[in-house]
Amino acid sequence: MITETEDRLLKYIEDRARENVKEKRFYKMTDVLEHAFWISKEKSYEILKNIMARKNIGNSKNDIINEYIDMLKKGYVSIQEQVEVFGGDKFSSIVNTAEKRFKKYKGGTFFDGLREVYKISDDDIMDVTEKYLKFLKSPSFVFRLDKETFHKFLQSDLEELDKQFDRFVN
């Protein structure tokens, strides 16, 4: 059994791994592991040996990523450590920082919130807004723009997650 947080982090690792190898071609299976999960060459060989000793897998990017995710799920490797390799749990970090900054927020428009709480520059604001609005779907004309859905949007878009992480770090 894995906890809710582990489940979320596992999903994050998977999203990140797929994003890392998107539109790239590889000749060796160890290269896939290195690129997708940012693991060292030696460690990649070790993992691959371990896989081969247990089963036959196809040699596509997806086969390798799926197998390694499965190993993380089964506890072969620590989920937490893999997340650290990726630079930590950016999502939680963003949620916590936003929470802190919201305490000083006095209200205003949606754009005020993006500017003052999320430190989004005027150059980025329309782009983020458009992407966020495209993320929200509803069977009718009933939407609510708020923290929860904005954070979900960031979670769904690694590029925006990274950008938001940088905004809070700098």
Next chain:
Amino acid sequence: MAVGNQELFKYIEKRAKYNVKDKKFFRNTDILQEAFLIPEDRAYEILKDIMSRKNIKNTKEAVIDEYMNMLGYGYASLKEQVELLGGHKLSAIKKEAEYKFRKFNGGTIIDVLKEVYNVEDEDMPSIIMRYMESLTAEEFSFKVNINTFNKFLEENLDELDKQAKRYGI
């Protein structure tokens, strides 16, 4: 005054002020003509009526306030005055939107604007920006729905006119 009439009354006042905004006038009849889109001879008649009863200032505000006052007392029909101003666009827009929503299969806010309200791609950023800016809240939580959109149109006559145009009203 009945609720429906109050709505018309407010709309007339808003439209009249909007019609004369940033314009200068030399004659009081010109103000009446521009603000309420009434013909010249009728504007003279109204002005005569005003002058025979009281002295008012020569400003846009004073003339508009006085005629609104007269409308409030039933001097002329609110409905007819609204017709002179091109009809009650918001009700017509609401009806058309309701009809188009029946064929809407869901999607994003942008899909709603595109498919239900016929907003063109080039107008999209500006309408989104203005609509979002019209919503304020103490917390970071904003309702984007038919009611707040209609309110946005109601408060911004230029957006109301643009929407009426999109619907061919």
